[in-house]
Amino acid sequence: xxxxxxxxxxxxxxxxxxxxxxxxxxxxxxxxxxxxxxxxxxxxxxxxxxxxxxxxxxxxxxxxxxxxxxxxxxxxxxxxxxxxxxxxxxxxxxxxxxxxxxxxxxxxxxxxxxxxxxxxxxxxxxxxxxxxxxxxxxxxxxxxxxxxxxxxxxxxxxxxxxxxxxxxxxxxxxxxxxxxxxxxxxxxxxxxxxxxxxxxxxxxxxxxxxxxxxxxxxxxxxxxxxxxxxxxxxxxxxxxxxxxxxx
Amino acid sequence: xxxxxxxxxxxxxxxxxxxxxxxxxxxxxxxxxxxxxxxxxxxxxxxxxxxxxxxxxxxxxxxxxxxxxxxxxxxxxxxxxxxxxxxxxxxxxxxxxxxxxxxxxxxxxxxxxxxxxxxxxxxxxxxxxxxxxxxxxxxxxxxxxxxxxxxxxxxxxxxxxxxxxxxxxxxxxxxxxxxxxxxxxxxxxxxxxxxxxxxxxxxxxxxxxxxxxxxxxxxxxxxxxxxxxxxxxxxxxxxxxxxxxxxxxxxxxxxxxxxxxxxxxxxx
Numbered sequence: 001x002x003x004x005x006x007x008x009x010x011x012x013x014x015x016x017x018x019x020x021x022x023x024x025x026x027x028x029x030x031x032x033x034x035x036x037x038x039x040x041x042x043x044x045x046x047x048x049x050x051x052x053x054x055x056x057x058x059x060x061x062x063x064x065x066x067x068x069x070x071x072x073x074x075x076x077x078x079x080x081x082x083x084x085x086x087x088x089x090x091x092x093x094x095x096x097x098x099x100x101x102x103x104x105x106x107x108x109x110x111x112x113x114x115x116x117x118x119x120x121x122x123x124x125x126x127x128x129x130x131x132x133x134x135x136x137x138x139x140x141x142x143x144x145x146x147x148x149x150x151x152x153x154x155x156x157x158x159x160x161x162x163x164x165x166x167x168x169x170x171x172x173x174x175x176x177x178x179x180x181x182x183x184x185x186x187x188x189x190x191x192x193x194x195x196x197x198x199x200x201x202x203x204x205x206x207x208x209x210x211x212x213x214x215x216x217x218x219x220x221x222x223x224x225x226x227x228x229x230x231x232x233x234x235x236x237x238x239x240x241x242x243x244x245x246x247x
Numbered sequence: 248x249x250x251x252x253x254x255x256x257x258x259x260x261x262x263x264x265x266x267x268x269x270x271x272x273x274x275x276x277x278x279x280x281x282x283x284x285x286x287x288x289x290x291x292x293x294x295x296x297x298x299x300x301x302x303x304x305x306x307x308x309x310x311x312x313x314x315x316x317x318x319x320x321x322x323x324x325x326x327x328x329x330x331x332x333x334x335x336x337x338x339x340x341x342x343x344x345x346x347x348x349x350x351x352x353x354x355x356x357x358x359x360x361x362x363x364x365x366x367x368x369x370x371x372x373x374x375x376x377x378x379x380x381x382x383x384x385x386x387x388x389x390x391x392x393x394x395x396x397x398x399x400x401x402x403x404x405x406x407x408x409x410x411x412x413x414x415x416x417x418x419x420x421x422x423x424x425x426x427x428x429x430x431x432x433x434x435x436x437x438x439x440x441x442x443x444x445x446x447x448x449x450x451x452x453x454x455x456x457x458x459x460x461x462x463x464x465x466x467x468x469x470x471x472x473x474x475x476x477x478x479x480x481x482x483x484x485x486x487x488x489x490x491x492x493x494x495x496x497x498x499x500x501x502x503x504x505x506x507x508x509x510x511x512x513x514x515x
Contacts, residue, residue: 053464076466084464090416091457094409096260096385100473107473108466134264136257138412156465 004031004066004159004188006052006082011061013047013212021047023212024061029188029205036199036220037192039209040234045164045192046087048209052162052190053082065160080109083158083187087165089145093137098129098148101137105156123155124148127181143174150181160188167195196224196238208233257412262315263383268482269313274382274390276483280305280490281378285371287494293360294346298501299367305490306373313381323376324369331368335361384408389473402469410455417450 006029013022021044029035037045050056051063054075063070065078086092095101102123106116124130127147132140137148146166153161166182167175175198182189182202193199199206199220206223208216210233216223224230227237263270269277284305291299310317342357379387388405392398421443496502 050460055460055463076468079464079466084461086457086461086464088457091454092461094458094462096383097264100385104462104467104472105465108468108470136260138257152465 005029005064006160006188006190007062007064008048008051009062009064011048011051011058011063013044013051013056013059015047021212022051025209025212025214026061027207027214027217029190032186032188033205034182034189034203035191035205035207036203037190037207037209038194038196038199038235043209043234044212045209047212049084049162049164049190049192052078052160053084054078080156081158082160082162083153083156085150085153085161085163085166087168089142089149090138092149092152093145096136097134098124098137098140099133101148102152102155105152109156119155119157123151126154127151128177142169143171143177146170146174146178147181158187160190161185162190164192165194166191167193167198196235197240200224200238200240208235210234258319259379260383262313262319262380263386265314265381267313267381269309269381271482272486273479273483274386275394276479276487277378277382278387278390278394280487281374283491283494284374287498288367288370290498291363291367293363294356296359296363296366297503298497299363299370301497301502302370302494304493306370306377309374309377309381313377315377315380320373320376320380324372327372328368331365331372335364335368338364385471385473389471392471398469398471401471405471409458410451413454413458414447414451417454418447421447421450 007027009026011022011025012020014020025044025048027035037048039045047056051058051070052065054063054070054072057072058070063078065081068074068077070078093101095104099120102120103116106119111119120133121130124133127150129144129147129151132144132148137145140148146169150163150166163182167178170178175195179198179201182191182198189202191199191203203220206216206218206220207214208223208229215233216226216229221241224238225241230237284302288299288302309315310320338360339355339357342355342360344356345353346356346359347354382390384405388401391404392401425439425443
């Protein structure tokens with residue numbers, strides 16, 4: 001069975017302070033799918049993403065990655081399959097140089113040094129940042145940091161890419177490059193974003209979360225075109241879907 | 248940005264990445280030699296000063312051959328100086344025994360041991376900082392681990408170093424936040440600083456948690472792995488032997504004294 005499949009079954013999660021973040025979320029994403037998670041702030045998107053690589057443990061319900069049900073023991077396997085790009089690239093980059101940061105994951109996976117080197121070159125080349133190899137990550141621009149953060153995850157050769165707000169803080173040109181990059185990945189993609197125009201271009205399916213529940217799940221254009229649904233859940237119908245004529 | 252400027256974030260990493268003969272030496276060798284250096288400097292009797300002077304050669308060697316900017320290192324030593332100063336200051340208060348006189352100026356044992364403590368402080372802290380500057384914290388950590396230092400300590404050390412950046416970063420953001428709303432006023436009161444420090448702690452813990460999460464997501468299991476794991480070369484052997492022999496000789500004989508006497512003999 002493929003490792004690229006993600007299934008969440010009736011997932012519940014409460015934070016220690018009593019906030020109910022997830023209340024029975026279920027969905028299934030097949031190999032190669034590109035799915036957007038949209039919803040207002042506090043809808044439960046980040047909480048859900050943190051379940052997908054076993055960082056938050058399931059209290060009730062199940063998360064299945066490929067053919068493995070996530071438990072404390074299997075979290076390591078899931079982390080190898082699921083590459084997670086966090087919202088703030090500063091959280092993701094912690095090594096002295098870009099190359100060492102990208103090598104961190106493959107080294108931890110126990111790959112021999114020549115393969116690690118090949119992975120670093122491949123990943124940095126893929127995001128167009130090969131020239132930054134020896135630079136310290138904290139001196140890069142926001143766009144470069146984002147690209148390097150994606151490279152750190154690509155270097156682990158994950159089957160599934162999970163991204164939290166990939167286009168936040170990016171200027172229009174970097175955002176455009178990010179969209180092209182995301183479109184070029186064959187991985188199964190799960191993207192949480194408020195950037196609905198990006199969602200239209202990258203994802204074929206949208207899951208709308210509100211109050212910790214899935215309130216809609218379907219093809220991107222159908223869901224995002226439903227003005228009353230969008231407004232009811234703190235979202236809005238994207239501009240590009242309002243007008244059919246080009247501007 | 249003043250907080251950032253003060254600790255000159257990242258400068259140590261930049262220095263550690265340079266490529267000089269000293270940087271190319273194995274991290275283990277440099278760690279062992281520096282540790283031996285610190286231990287030997289500490290074993291001198293409290294009033295010793297002249298016999299310590301030849302030991303200045305070791306940090307000076309690291310700094311010059313490693314092309315480390317002297318001013319930068321001196322500033323770093325100054326940051327730690329108050330601690331040594333406080334400890335050293337007790338000596339002149341306790342020990343009034345006169346040991347020497349220059350003209351009418353009598354030097355007491357207390358002042359001599361104070362000078363000795365400060366000199367040792369400059370030697371040891373200077374050598375330790377020079378070691379980090381010409382090795383890089385990460386390679387040094389990996390070297391220590393290869394030497395058999397328990398992994399727990401090494402990981403603690405590396406995290407301490409890495410989180411320093413996190414705290415400084417959060418601190419800088421908060422200071423900026425205060426500055427834009429304080430209308431140029433400098434006296435902001437204890438209550439505000441109490442709250443700031445509390446927030447700094449909580450925010451740093453939060454960021455530390457995020458970073459840890461990102462590390463775990465990429466398979467971190469408590470093991471440190473670095474790209475260019477060094478192997479011992481002939482130069483490393485030469486460096487360790489040369490330094491250790493010099494330390495032992497300088498510990499056994501007062502080289503400064505001997506040199507002075509030899510010079511006198513040459514003159515007369």
